[in-house]
Amino acid sequence: MGHGIVVQNLGKRFSAYPSDRPRTIMQAAMGGFKRFKPMNDFWALRNVSFEVQPGEILGVLGHNGAGKSTLLRLIGGIGSADEGQIHIRGRVGALLDLGAGFHEDLTGRENLMVAALIGGLTKVEVLAREAEIIEFAELESFIDNPIRTYSTGMGMRLAFSIAIHTDPQLLLIDEHLSVGDIGFKTKCIKRVKALRDQGCAIMFISQSPDQVMELCDRALLLNRGQVAAYSDPKTVVTEYQAAMHPDQKPRLPQAEVEVLGRQIAITAMRLSPTEPFHCGDPLTVELDYNCLEPLPDPIFSVRILHENGAVCFTSNTHRMDCNKMISPGTGRIRLQIDRLDLNGGKYSMHAGVHSKNWKTLLEYQDKMAELIVKPTRVIEGLLHPPCIWTIETARLESKQDSNLAGDSKISPEASAV
C-alpha cells in the first residue's frame, strides 16, 4: 500500500519566555529591540520512536500533559520537530480540533461544505458524499438550520462525520471516539474499523483502556514526553493502569520497563473465607509467588476494585518492615485484613509486585479473584461500617441539664453481622 507512519527519535522542545517580553511594537521600540532569549526550555517529547503500518491501529495512552496531543499534531504536520524524523506517506485526515472551521451563523450544510474542503476534498467530491455525511451524522432534518441552533452533540457528530468521510490514508484521532451517545459511538468505532480494514493507518488517543484493548493492534504509553511502554495493548494498558494509581506506584518516570513476570510471578491468590462473605468479616489474602531472581526488598501490593472500577482498598508492603531479600523459589505472602466493611456487591482482587522503592513494576495480575459480598440492607455506597444514629430531641434552653434525659438512642438499622 505504501503508506503509514514511521517516527524516529522524535523530540519537541517548547520555550518559555520571560513575562516582560515585549508584546507590542511600542514596547519593543522602548526596549531597544534587544533579542529576548527563552528563559527555559522543556522537552514536550523526547526520544519517541514507533511506527504504524497501513491497516493497523495504534492507541496512545498517557496522563494529561504527557505529550499525546503534541505528538499527534506533529505527525499532522502542525509545527516542526526539533529532533528526529517523521515519515508519513498518504493523505492525513485528522480529528484534532473538531468543528474548527464551523461558523455559528451558517447552516449545517454550508459548514459541511467548508469543513470538508478544509479537510482536503474537492467540491465535486463533497457534493458526491454530502448525503452520506449527513446521514451518518443523523442530522437529516436539521442540516439547513444554522449551527448556533445545534446542541453540542449535534455539532460534534457533524464534525466527526465529515472527518471520517474525507478518505484519509492516515487518521489521527484526539480523544474523540467518545463523541455522542452510545449508539453513535458504536457507529464511529465500526467506521474506524472499516477504515482500518481498507488499509488506513490509524492513531488515536484514548483515556479508556477498554477501548484500547478492543480496537488497537498496538499501544503506546507516553509519560512526560517519553515512551513508557510500546507493546501489545494488554501489556501497555496494565502499565497504564498501574501508573494511574499513585498509591500503587508513586514514582512515575520509569526508565526501563521490565517484562512483567520475568523476575517474579504471582501464581495464585487465595481468599479466606471464600463464600459466603458478609460485610465486616475479616479477610485473609494469600499470594503464591514464584521468584526467579534474587530480589531485594520487593513491594507486594493488593487492590480491591468495585465492579464499576472504583478502587476501594489498597495495601502494600512498603514500610511495613516485612520486606526482605527474596531468594529464588516459590513462596507465600499473606495479608490479614481485620475487618472489611465493604457494602454488598461484586469486587475484584488485583495484585502486583514492584522492585525496591517503587522503581519498576515487576509483576501485575488483575482480577485474580472475585469477592462477592452478601447484600446488606443499604443499597447505595461502597462502605457499610457499623454506625449509630443519635437524635437530640431536647429544647435548646434546657439543653445543659437535660442532656441525657431527652436523648433517645436509635439502634443501627443494620448492624454488621
Added chain:
Amino acid sequence: MAISSKLPQQKKLINRPWIQRRDLLVGLVSRDIKLLYNRSALGIAWMLINPLMQLVVYAFVFGILLVNNSIPNFTSYIFSGLLVWTWFQGSLTEATGAIVHNRALIRQPGFPVAVLPVVNVATGLIHFLMSLPILLIFLWIDGIELHAGLLLLPLLMALQFALTVSLAYVLASLNVTFRDTQHTLGVLLQMLFYFSAIFYQVPEQYSHIFQFNPVLILIDGYRSILLSPEATTASFGWMPVLILAAVTAVLLPLGHRIFQRQSERFVEEL
C-alpha cells in the same frame, strides 16, 4: 461495511491538488461573503450601498463645500480612487489578522495556511468587481465612452491583488509577534489615504514625493485607463507600474515564506 464509492476525481491525480486549492479558496471566500451579509436586512445590497454612501460624502465635501478644484469628471475621478482604495485598505486590514484569528484552521493538518490572506484579498476583489458597474455608469454619465483600453484593467487588478497579498503576508506575520500591528496599521492607512490623491490632483511640485506611494501608482493606472482613454497608451508613464510589478514579484515569495514560518510558530505557542 462498504465505504463510499471511489471518487471520480481520483483519476486525474496531477490536477487534483490544484482543483482542491481552488475549491477551498472559493469555499472560504463565499463563506466570508455569506457571513458579512447573512443577518442584515438588505443582505448583499450592502456591497453597493457602502461605496455609494462614501461617494456621496466625498462628492459633497470636496465637490460642493470645498470647491477649489478643476478636476474634470470629478465624480468618476473620486469614485475610481475610492474603489481602489477601499479594496486595498479593507483587505489589508482584514488579512493582517489572518494568522492570529484563524488558530483553529491553521491547526488542521494539511491546511494551506498561505491561502488565508488570499481569501481576504479575494473577498475584497469581489466587492470591487460588484461596484465596478456603478463606476461604469458614472463614466457613462460623465460622457466617457467605453473602449478597448478597459481590457487592461484585469492586469492592474492582478497587480493590486498580488501587492496586497504580499503586504498582508508581512503584516500578518508581524501581527503574531506584536499584536498591536493591526491598530498601528489603521493609523498608517489613514495617512496613506490622504497621500493617495483620492479627491485631489497631486500638485506638480510634490509629485517626486508622491511617486513612492504604491497605491497612488495603482490609482493613477486605473484612472488613466478609465478616465482618459485617448491617453492610455500614449502619454501615461507606465514605468512606475512596471517597477511596482517588479517589486511585488520579489516581495510575494519573500512574504510567503515569512508568513509560513510565523504561522507555524504561532500554533506552537502555548
